[in-house]
Amino acid sequence: MKTANPSAAVTQTELAGLRASFAGRLITDPSDQEPFTIDWRRRYIGRALAVALPESVDDVAAVVRWCAQHRVPVVAQGGNTGLSGGATPDDSGRAIVLSLARLNRVRSIDTINNSIIVEAGCTLDGVREAAAGAGRLFPLSLPSGGTCTIGGNLSTNAGGTGVLRYGNARELCLGLEVVTAEGEVWNGLRGLRKDNTGYDLRDLYIGAEGTLGIITAATMKLFPQPAAQITAIAAVADPHAALKLLEMAQDQLGASLTAFELISDLCLDLVVRHHPDCQKPFREASPYVVLLETSDSEGEAHANASFEKLMSDAIESGVVADAVVAQSIAQTQAMWQLRELISEAQATEGKNIKHDVSVPISDIGRFIDQTNALVEARFPGIRMVVFGHVGDGNLHYNVSPPADRTGPEHEAWFLGLQPEINLLVHDAVAAANGSISAEHGLGQLRRDEAARYKSPVEKALMWRLKTALDPLDIMNPGKVLAP
């Protein structure tokens, strides 16, 4: 494979050519580039030759053609909320960051086909609002929804809390418009639910983190708005009881079950400590709680009756110790806040080590028991901050230092444990036939670790695809695939 030439070879005259056709839309001053060259968690600090702000698919194609001509790497960027460093250029200063933020039009909504065509830079919440305005639900929902973009969601195959019922970004996508690594435009926006005419190119670009091409627009699925939604929190003794509750909920509620989130008591401790306006749901502490949501197509009375039956059956059979059902929008929001503030509370508490893993749903209880025991035995006093989208097998399996070693003076010691803790956790995930990145992608954060767990055949196939679709290696080089 040919590699991109250092852009030291790009002369100022050549860059001036791009600047002329992008008047006012090419940022070359490093201080103005900062919001685009540092990642959300400020873990990666890169440099760029320029940041391009195209406004149309033709603009995107023109930038990519220029990059191909001069062998300049292109780093696509949406809202820059990614958690794996995929949207941050390296520190060589050779790359163009291509921001999709100005491609933010809703092109059309079809309430019969139940689909919406949106440009890549539309924010996730913007797409949800546009769908709601047409009386439809766009079910992808992330805490970063006000900033992240649909192009970024597709490129990371984002998940969130609704995957259990509606699937991840890939499953919500009916078609894509893509600018290829040569700067050609592939229009695959047909909103078809059935199309068996050869290789599924759409599926190649989804989850590729900008390493194969640039997504400029997408046709996404819409759904009818539910007639009623009910949220509840149930106290369970351990993750095994949570899985029993999941089985009961799926039997009784079927497709109405739209969220099933496991939260350990330590997570709730952190939230109430750092957000004094939040309260734990039960007077007596429970080792774990489950946050459930049901979306009912028949109405409030039906939803309430189904939910109450589930909870009373679960309490009677000893699966659930106690349960509380939200009686108002304010109570619903308060319940969701307990879940959504965990990451922030853990960050306020101090440095932590994060893992975004998935294992087969039925194995979650055993995985947590055994891996907690393994990590706690090796590092006594360490705190396991375990929560996640258990209904789809995804755990945010985080680690905080012992409560008496949280100050800045302990940070270097704790972060020094990271390689060993990652290895313990990710080896346990691999042994459980799981994935070391369930919904955040590989970017630069997990690139080399992923190479440890993928088979030689899988790695070779991925490289062959990369070489075929990006022969000059200019599309986000150095991300996803280890050299």
Ligand SMILES: Cc1cc2nc3c(=O)[nH]c(=O)nc-3n(C[C@H](O)[C@H](O)[C@H](O)COP(=O)(O)OP(=O)(O)OC[C@H]3O[C@@H](n4cnc5c(N)ncnc54)[C@H](O)[C@@H]3O)c2cc1C
């Ligand atoms: C507070 C918070 C909560 C979060 N919660 C969740 C969660 O629950 N579930 C979850 O899955 N994620 C979550 N995330 C992670 C993040 O929001 C998602 O990964 C999101 O999909 C990234 O979208 P973005 O537009 O910000 O992409 P960026 O960060 O800009 O880019 C991410 C990757 O996609 C590539 N890319 C971006 N746009 C394009 C494009 N148009 N074409 C080709 N490649 C492109 C980039 O090069 C990069 O590799 C959270 C992040 C934060 C900060």
